[in-house]
Amino acid sequence: MLLRVENIHKSYGDAEILKGVSFDMEPGQSKVIMGPSGTGKSTLLRCINHLTEPDQGHVFVDGEELTSKNLNAMRQKVAFVFQDFNLFTHLRTVDNVAIGPRKLRGFDKKAALDLAYQELDRVGLSDRADAYPAELSGGQQQRASIARALAMEPKLILFDEPTSALDPELTGEVVSVMNKLASEGMTMLVVSHEIGFARQAADEIIFMEGGKIIEQGPPSQIFEAPQQDRTRAFLNVIEHGGHE
Amino acid sequence: MPYLVHGLSVAIALLVCLLSLGLVLGLLLSVAEVYGHWTLRIPCTVFERIFRGIPAIVLLLLFYYGVTDFIEMGSFMAAVLALGLRSAAYQSQIFRGAFLSVPQGQMMAARAMGMNKFQAIRDIVLPQALRMSIGPWTNEFSSELKATSLAYVIGVVELTRQAKYIISNTQGNILIVFAVVALMYFIVNRAGNWALYRLENRLALPGFEHRGDA
Numbered sequence: 001m002l003l004r005v006e007n008i009h010k011s012y013g014d015a016e017i018l019k020g021v022s023f024d025m026e027p028g029q030s031k032v033i034m035g036p037s038g039t040g041k042s043t044l045l046r047c048i049n050h051l052t053e054p055d056q057g058h059v060f061v062d063g064e065e066l067t068s069k070n071l072n073a074m075r076q077k078v079a080f081v082f083q084d085f086n087l088f089t090h091l092r093t094v095d096n097v098a099i100g101p102r103k104l105r106g107f108d109k110k111a112a113l114d115l116a117y118q119e120l121d122r123v124g125l126s127d128r129a130d131a132y133p134a135e136l137s138g139g140q141q142q143r144a145s146i147a148r149a150l151a152m153e154p155k156l157i158l159f160d161e162p163t164s165a166l167d168p169e170l171t172g173e174v175v176s177v178m179n180k181l182a183s184e185g186m187t188m189l190v191v192s193h194e195i196g197f198a199r200q201a202a203d204e205i206i207f208m209e210g211g212k213i214i215e216q217g218p219p220s221q222i223f224e225a226p227q228q229d230r231t232r233a234f235l236n237v238i239e240h241g242g243h244e
Numbered sequence: 245m246p247y248l249v250h251g252l253s254v255a256i257a258l259l260v261c262l263l264s265l266g267l268v269l270g271l272l273l274s275v276a277e278v279y280g281h282w283t284l285r286i287p288c289t290v291f292e293r294i295f296r297g298i299p300a301i302v303l304l305l306l307f308y309y310g311v312t313d314f315i316e317m318g319s320f321m322a323a324v325l326a327l328g329l330r331s332a333a334y335q336s337q338i339f340r341g342a343f344l345s346v347p348q349g350q351m352m353a354a355r356a357m358g359m360n361k362f363q364a365i366r367d368i369v370l371p372q373a374l375r376m377s378i379g380p381w382t383n384e385f386s387s388e389l390k391a392t393s394l395a396y397v398i399g400v401v402e403l404t405r406q407a408k409y410i411i412s413n414t415q416g417n418i419l420i421v422f423a424v425v426a427l428m429y430f431i432v433n434r435a436g437n438w439a440l441y442r443l444e445n446r447l448a449l450p451g452f453e454h455r456g457d458a
């Protein structure tokens with residue numbers, strides 16, 4: 001088992017946002033988390049790598065528990081791709097990708113750049129290596145941030161709505177990169193309402209509401225024969241164009 | 245004239261020393277204020293409020309007559325400390341604003357990669373914050389250049405005091421001497437501003453270039 005999430009609870013003030021979430025992931029699996037806005041999907045992802053400290057519960061990566069002591073080492077195994085990219089503004093695209101290997105993985109400058117060019121090639125951005133983030137389109141920025149995640153050679157990548165800050169005509173290029181990674185065997189946990197990606201690449205859909213998982217299963221089951229009324233209602237909304 | 249040039253060199257030496265002290269200490273203060281634990285943040289904020297709340301000339305007198313009672317220190321050193329600590333307080337506000345203007349998501353992305361707080365500040369936030377500080381720092385340069393003339397009151401023989409000497413020793417023309425002094429300050433000020441503006445433009449990131457003239 002690559003990832004084990006065990007009974008995660010998180011409250012902000014009086015509001016209990018996560019009410020005990022548990023699930024597992026095997027190596028090479030892709031899972032997509034869906035659910036209405038404000039349900040705690042982002043909070044759950046951030047709790048997995050302790051960008052937000054959970055109040056209760058445990059996270060194990062490759063059998064090792066994430067604690068405050070091994071935090072920085074464990075985060076190198078669990079990459080995070082953000083909705084709004086968060087590229088480093090002062091670095092060229094290739095340096096954004098190289099900085100992780102260079103500063104965290106002990107690569108020398110040349111080896112880090114070589115790896116960075118390789119990862120940029122994987123996301124189809126070789127020709128923009130010298131551009132600064134401000135000179136890239138949104139889709140290119142998100143692909144660059146995926147390359148930055150890949151350069152850490154992580155065990156698992158967490159994606160928090162990677163396409164929802166993008167104009168519709170730019171989501172395709174990001175989704176196709178994600179499809180490709182999934183087919184190459186990358187383990188991915190993706191919060192997204194991209195039905196295309198969920199149908200093609202996901203091994204399992206996790207449907208969340210009100211801080212809990214209310215239904216999970218293979219896409220065929222969730223999309224064709226959802227057990228819960230809430231799941232069915234939600235899928236109706238997103239399948240008919242609406243984004244919740 | 246050679247006296248004035250000597251006075252000018254003392255003024256510039258004072259300026260360089262006080263700005264350097266202010267830069268190093270101001271950066272440390274701003275990091276503590278933005279990222280520090282509250283036990284660190286509070287004393288730093290208190291320091292900053294005190295030194296921004298007292299007139300420069302009073303600080304000079306306090307350091308010269310007060311502190312030199314306890315620690316052996318010449319008037320130049322007293323001036324560097326008084327004006328340098330005050331500059332640190334002002335510079336900390338420049339850097340604080342610059343740190344806060346770096347989008348928070350970048351800090352989060354750096355931490356999510358596995359950088360510790362120190363690495364994230366040093367490699368991600370600081371290089372951007374320093375770039376953004378150059379503009380406001382140019383103002384600080386100008387005000388501190390002018391503030392060096394106040395060191396005159398505790399007997400630092402800088403440009404303004406040299407001018408007074410010349411006038412009383414040679415009955416030189418007051419207006420001409422001070423006109424030359426004014427011109428000297430003005431030239432140093434413009435030269436410094438020009439150099440900083442050049443630096444700002446050289447370091448500007450594509451997509452964030454400066455518009456307009458110095």
Ligand SMILES: Nc1ncnc2c1ncn2[C@@H]1O[C@H](COP(=O)(O)OP(=O)(O)OP(=O)(O)O)[C@@H](O)[C@H]1O
Nearest residue numbers: 012013017035036037038039040041042043044161
């Ligand atoms: N730092 C915080 N402090 C207080 N409340 C927070 C914080 N972060 C999130 N919340 C609250 O927690 C709830 C869940 O937020 P979260 O961002 O996890 O939802 P989400 O499922 O990702 O929603 P969306 O689909 O809109 O992204 C929201 O009501 C939000 O206001």
Ligand SMILES: [Mg+2]
Nearest residue numbers: 041042043161
């Ligand atoms: Mg969210």
